[in-house]
Amino acid sequence: MEVAVRFSGPLRVLAGRQDLTLSLADGGTLRDLLHTLHDVLPPPFVEQILTPLQTSAGPLALMLVNRAHPRGSTDLDRPLAEGDVVVFVPPMAGG
Amino acid sequence: MFECYGKKLLRVDLSTRSITEEPLKHAFIERWVGGMGFGTKLLSDEVPPTADPLGPENKLFICVGPLTGTQAPLFAQTCIVSKSPLTGGIINSYAGGHLGGAIKAAGYDVIAIEGQADDLVYLLVTPDGAQIIDCPELAGESIRATEAAVKAASGRDDLHTMAIGLAGENRVRFACVVSETRAFGRGGMGAVLGAKNLKAIGVAGIGDVAVADPAAFKDAVAAAYETFRQDLESPWGYLAMFAGAGTGAGMSLVNEKHALATRHHHLTHFEKAEEIGGPGMMEKFPTRPVACLGCQVHCSMLRSPVKTKWGEVWTRGPEYETMYSLGSLCFNGDAEMLLKANDQAEEYGMDTLSLGVSVAFAMECADRGILPRNALGGDVALEFGNADATIKLIDMIAHREGLGDTLAEGSRRASQIIGQGTDAFALQSKGMEFAAWMPERMRGIAVTFATSNRGACHKRAPIGMELMDVIPMDGIEGRAALVAEIQNKVNALFCLVACRFAEFIVPMEQFLALLNTASGLSCTEERFMRLGEGIWNLERLYNLAAGIDGSEDRLPDICFEVPEDFPEDAKPLTREDFATLLRDYYAARGWDEQGHPTSERLAALGLQT
Numbered sequence: 001m002e003v004a005v006r007f008s009g010p011l012r013v014l015a016g017r018q019d020l021t022l023s024l025a026d027g028g029t030l031r032d033l034l035h036t037l038h039d040v041l042p043p044p045f046v047e048q049i050l051t052p053l054q055t056s057a058g059p060l061a062l063m064l065v066n067r068a069h070p071r072g073s074t075d076l077d078r079p080l081a082e083g084d085v086v087v088f089v090p091p092m093a094g095g
Numbered sequence: 096m097f098e099c100y101g102k103k104l105l106r107v108d109l110s111t112r113s114i115t116e117e118p119l120k121h122a123f124i125e126r127w128v129g130g131m132g133f134g135t136k137l138l139s140d141e142v143p144p145t146a147d148p149l150g151p152e153n154k155l156f157i158c159v160g161p162l163t164g165t166q167a168p169l170f171a172q173t174c175i176v177s178k179s180p181l182t183g184g185i186i187n188s189y190a191g192g193h194l195g196g197a198i199k200a201a202g203y204d205v206i207a208i209e210g211q212a213d214d215l216v217y218l219l220v221t222p223d224g225a226q227i228i229d230c231p232e233l234a235g236e237s238i239r240a241t242e243a244a245v246k247a248a249s250g251r252d253d254l255h256t257m258a259i260g261l262a263g264e265n266r267v268r269f270a271c272v273v274s275e276t277r278a279f280g281r282g283g284m285g286a287v288l289g290a291k292n293l294k295a296i297g298v299a300g301i302g303d304v305a306v307a308d309p310a311a312f313k314d315a316v317a318a319a320y321e322t323f324r325q326d327l328e329s330p331w332g333y334l335a336m337f338a339g340a341g342t343g344a345g346m347s348l349v350n351e352k353h354a355l356a357t358r359h360h361h362l363t364h365f366e367k368a369e370e371i372g373g374p375g376m377m378e379k380f381p382t383r384p385v386a387c388l389g390c391q392v393h394c395s396m397l398r399s400p401v402k403t404k405w406g407e408v409w410t411r412g413p414e415y416e417t418m419y420s421l422g423s424l425c426f427n428g429d430a431e432m433l434l435k436a437n438d439q440a441e442e443y444g445m446d447t448l449s450l451g452v453s454v455a456f457a458m459e460c461a462d463r464g465i466l467p468r469n470a471l472g473g474d475v476a477l478e479f480g481n482a483d484a485t486i487k488l489i490d491m492i493a494h495r496e497g498l499g500d501t502l503a504e505g506s507r508r509a510s511q512i513i514g515q516g517t518d519a520f521a522l523q524s525k526g527m528e529f530a531a532w533m534p535e536r537m538r539g540i541a542v543t544f545a546t547s548n549r550g551a552c553h554k555r556a557p558i559g560m561e562l563m564d565v566i567p568m569d570g571i572e573g574r575a576a577l578v579a580e581i582q583n584k585v586n587a588l589f590c591l592v593a594c595r596f597a598e599f600i601v602p603m604e605q606f607l608a609l610l611n612t613a614s615g616l617s618c619t620e621e622r623f624m625r626l627g628e629g630i631w632n633l634e635r636l637y638n639l640a641a642g643i644d645g646s647e648d649r650l651p652d653i654c655f656e657v658p659e660d661f662p663e664d665a666k667p668l669t670r671e672d673f674a675t676l677l678r679d680y681y682a683a684r685g686w687d688e689q690g691h692p693t694s695e696r697l698a699a700l701g702l703q704t
Contacts, residue, residue: 009344009373
């Protein structure tokens with residue numbers, strides 16, 4: 001299946017790109033997606049964002065799946081579906 | 096006791112040109128604590144609710160807080176309380192920077208401005224005394240030029256200033272006051288100063304600010320700094336993001352959640368948001384962050400001069416709210432235009448929120464055929480996404496020319512002048528234009544916009560909780576009570592004149608430790624929250640006496656329409672839901688069904704009717 005990934009705001013700058021499409025095996029999870037991204041994104045993004053998320057040290061607030069924040073680390077193991085959109089976004093609003 | 100206070104009010108009567116000092120009574124300080132508390136009580140006591148906001152009867156109370164000028168972090172702001180020419184009700188407006196520290200160092204907690212000067216003047220407060228100085232030569236000058244002239248004339252490097260531009264002199268109802276690039280944005284404080292013929296205020300002080308218990312205060316400051324350090328050193332820290340790209344960094348999440356007001360609320364998502372958001376701005380234009388007094392967040396972005404098609408632009412920001420109002424709301428995705436528009440607003444002195452919403456309102460009128468496309472004259476078409484139209488209309492509003500004269504009255508009055516049912520889509524509550532959030536998507540915003548004493552204010556809403564999915568954006572249950580609680584809390588914190596950012600991460604016990612060790616007060620959380628609730632009710636009573644009753648706790652009809660790109664899995668705001676929210680809100684406040692505070696609740700808060 002294909003999952004769209006977007007990077008927004010400061011995380012777009014850190015990722016060095018605005019979007020990409022990943023192919024995951026059917027039943028692939030958010031955790032699988034993070035693992036796959038390791039090979040695609042620059043080291044600062046991996047170090048500051050992906051690794052903390054995979055070790056549950058980083059807030060899931062950095063991600064949206066279909067416009068909703070994952071609710072707890074168990075959501076990392078929830079299977080994604082064809083057409084899902086994952087967005088990396090700063091956990092902040094307003095000013 | 097009260098060591099951190101100046102314990103004095105400086106009263107300036109522009110009609111008689113008299114300047115006097117008044118001691119602040121201990122009971123007054125203890126009851127109202129500072130900042131917004133001082134200003135609200137003084138305005139309630141001294142300015143009749145029916146007074147003309149642009150007449151000599153109105154007053155401005157420029158207030159600082161107990162922690163202003165101390166080592167406590169994020170208390171640099173200054174608060175103005177007055178009667179708003181935009182809403183007709185009580186208003187409190189804030190700006191960061193360095194002015195508050197100067198006022199405190201000059202020995203004052205409040206500067207009260209009253210009366211009306213015959214000709215244009217400015218106020219100078221230095222260790223040599225306070226004086227009113229004629230300045231006819233500054234008529235029509237920009238804010239930047241005015242501040243520079245006042246500083247130069249004073250001969251003091253330590254002078255800090257606030258000033259109005261042409262818009263304030265022309266009594267544009269949403270004219271702001273700018274203090275060295277930081278703006279007292281909301282509510283038309285610039286028009287009030289303009290009506291008083293007061294072009295600027297300059298303050299220099301050399302006094303120290305003492306604290307009641309230096310050792311304990313030092314510990315409290317260290318604890319607060321540690322809170323900030325932990326956030327700022329985290330790559331995903333809340334304030335670290337603001338420090339990195341300014342408030343505009345917050346545009347991404349709002350846009351991704353389909354909650355970014357775009358094209359006058361017809362859309363919830365702006366395809367060009369990334370181009371005008373904070374990081375996008377930083378990529379295009381040289382930037383350096385600047386800080387308010389004693390702040391380690393430094394969220395304010397200062398740009399190097401930029402050459403645009405409208406000439407060279409030097410500007411600070413734009414802030415997130417401006418990226419919305421003059422950006423997505425007007426369907427403008429041109430970052431250069433945004434810099435130019437922001438620069439115009441800072442030089443003329445206009446609240447970019449009300450300004451952008453008013454410009455978008457005119458574009459909406461043109462889209463609906465109510466205003467002609469050539470309403471601006473020449474060949475500049477009044478239409479969404481036309482950068483030239485925005486730039487030209489801003490000039491026309493500041494100069495009160497043509498359509499600009501109508502829009503200078505604010506969206507509510509403009510809709511009344513234009514008629515044809517335009518009030519149904521004028522984005523305002525109580526006359527105050529919407530901030531950058533959509534009631535259609537966020538129920539907390541719906542309640543806050545409708546019930547805020549300031550009008551469509553975003554300062555006291557569960558924005559972060561809703562956008563971060565801590566609570567569902569379209570949830571009803573408990574939402575109104577939560578808003579009331581936040582309104583009380585922020586009101587209390589505005590007595591300290593705390594930066595809103597501090598409340599995002601600093602726990603209540605740290606605020607109270609700072610306050611109590613600096614002042615000698617023994618303020619508990621319960622008392623602090625009651626202070627905020629008491630001020631909220633005092634404001635409400637003032638507004639009711641000014642003729643602003645429960646019928647104005649409302650949203651325009653457009654908020655009950657469904658935007659074109661509204662997410663299919665989201666729930667639109669219905670009138671039934673809104674009625675429930677309002678009923679819940681009144682109940683949470685202990686008010687009657689018409690939105691009047693009950694005598695029982697007022698008595699519990701120590702307020703008498």
